[in-house]
Amino acid sequence: MKKTTYILGTCLLAIQFLFTACDDFIDINDDPNNPTVPQLSLLLPATQLSIAGNFDNINRGASNVIQHRAAGSLNRYDQSGTTFQAAWLGFYTQAIPDLETIIQEGTAQSSWGYVSIAKIQKAFLYSTMVDVWGDVPYFDAAKVADPKFDKGEEIYNDLIGLIDEALSDMDRGFTVVSSSDLFYQGSKLKWQKMANSLKLKLYMQMRLVNPERSKLAISNLVQAGVLIDNNSDDFTFLFGTNAAPNTRHPWFTTGYAPGRDGYVSMVVVDRLKEQDDPRLRYYIFRINAKAGLANSQVGEGYYGRYPGDGAASPADQNTRAIVGIYPAAGLYDNGAMPSLGDDNIFLNNIGAATGTTGNSFKIALFANGDGSGAGILPLLTHAMVKFYRAEAALVLNTGEDAGLLMNQAVAAHFQAINELSPAFPIAPATSTGFINRLSEHFASATAQGKLELVMMQKWIAMYGNGVESYNDYRRTGLPELQDLIAPLDVFPERFYYSETELTSNETVVDTRDQLQRNQQIVPVFWKK
Structure with a gap:
């Protein structure tokens, strides 16, 4: 897995460009701090920070729907026009305008490395947006004040062509400042593997729409062999360790703060225990060795919640289990689990601390680099x-x-x-x-x-x-989800649109109420 460390100066410059990159870069002076030509090496990391940073909003919602976490309204299938507004606005006001600028200006400058990366990132971002929102502004986005909403299937098909364009652009020349690429440090081969892997993903998503097309495309991609085939090729964003400005993994930031953030999912706990899966110790860290459900003291530390539990939260911030070392770089749980028996071969108590949890090992763990938030x-x-x-x-x-x-x-x-x-x-x-x-x-x-x-x-x-x-x-339809304790709506087929978009975009203002309700009940195009 490629590990990219935050450098404070680079981070601050990139964050600055999140808010300035969509300006026209026009200034009558020759001030080097106000360039008349976009600096692609500064715009690129800004787009990468924006994509990763705003992804957290939809990731939290999806993690609650899919029962990886137990927090927020989506844990009960309830959503509103503000639930995902932060991600929507972040993508459309930050990442997308900057990507379009890189593509346009990079083409004019024949900077094909930046152009190809921007096109691949655009394809990844829009495919994600179609997956969670369905129809979204695409062809007119960042071009007109009120872009129309395009059909998800049309967007997907255009994105496949965009990826092919990017691969062709790479062969026209590929030069990228390594420090400007937070994902792959300007590696052409790694971006080629990512682009082809993204195509494979899109065809997998669409397999129910046209199975034969997907089968042929996937077979050809596998046969060509230019896919992510090693962890060092992973398209993975690595967070930093700084607290101010905060560059740590968002699950770490909220989970290890005094107020906590929701609850761990007992579905995860139960399934990993049932399957004798050693990953439980890495996913969840127990603060209190005896904490149980409803803040009791008759458990073994896995104090979380089942999906759809709408009960009020007691004063339990110091007893809730929290995210562990994966993926948020929290703490590894080395505490004993009394419920494990002789049948547990891989999730066991060998070497575990008796009568406590890994909480007592905090000092040693921090010394070894764990608990840093660099997830x-x-x-x-x-x-x-x-x-x-x-x-x-x-x-x-x-x-x-x-x-x-x-x-x-x-x-x-x-x-x-x-x-x-x-x-x-x-x-x-x-x-x-x-x-x-x-x-x-x-x-x-x-x-x-x-x-x-x-x-x-x-x-x-x-x-x-x-x-x-x-x-x-x-x-x-797999794996089967657990029934919710007290659902507030039906399973969400898609996520709600930003309320700001629906009340300001003239192409949807008149139909916004039905449009929004359809998000809950109408499947995305690739679900048949």
Whole structure:
């Protein structure tokens, strides 16, 4: 996994350009602080910061819908016009105008490296927006005051062409200042792999629309071989350690603050325990060794909530379990779990601290680099690509070995965890044993059972990217979600639009109420 560290000066410059990049860069003086020509090396990191920073808003919502977390209104399927307004405005006022500027000015300057990266990022961003919102302004966005909303399927098809353009642009010349590229430090090959992997993802998303088209495209991409095939190629954003300005992982910032932020999902706890999965110690950190549900003192520290629990929160900030070392670079939980028995082989109490939790190890952990908040946002990774290919092998008959691909995906995810937890890695024997057991389960499963196993393992691995699991669930119906305790609405097929957009964009003002309701009940185009 590529680790990009924040440098304070670069961060501040990039943040400055988040707000200035869409100006015309016109100044009658020759002041170097007010350039008349956009500086692509400053605009590019601004777009990357904007994409990653605003992704958090939709990621939190999706993580609650998909039961990775238990917080906020989406935990009960309730949303409003302000729920995702921050991300909508951030994408349309920051990232998108800057990307269009890079494409336009970079083309004029023949700076094809910047142009190609901007096109790939545009394709990633808009495909994500279609996935969560459906129809969105695309063809007229950043060009007119009231852009019309374009059909999601039309946008997807145009994005595939845009990715192909970017790949062609790379061959016209690829020069990028390494420090201006927070993801890949100007590596042409890594951007090529990311672009092709993004195409594979889009065809996977659309497989229900045109299975034969998706099968052919995915098979060709696999055969060409220029895909993310190593963790070092991951399209992953790494957060920093600074508290002021705050560059730490947003789940760390809210989880380790005195007020906390919602609750951990008991669905995650239960499933990882049931499956004897060692990742539980990395996902969730227990503050109080005896805390149980409803702030009782008769549990073993996993004080979270089940989906749809709308009960008021007691004064429990010092007893709630919180996010662990993955993906937010919190703390590793080395405490004993009294409920584990002889049947637990991979999630066990070997070497665990008796009668306490990893909380007592805070000082040692911080000394080893843990608890820094320098976590990751896994946007498109090696593990994800292997899971796509496993799903394609099962449902599109692409000819690959789905079981092997699933195993490789899980192994890649274990490696990603170890890269965040060098002081407490998952042991090779544990990783090998866990994957061998998965192989046995896969070999004995029915065709449907094989797909269920693949999608459950992907759901577990996508802890940290709820948007991906939200897409998976709507496409496959897997893994099965737990019934909500007290839902306030039906399952949200899409996310609500920004209320600001609906009340200011003249193309939708007259139909905004029905348009907004449709977001809850009408599926995105690729769900058939």
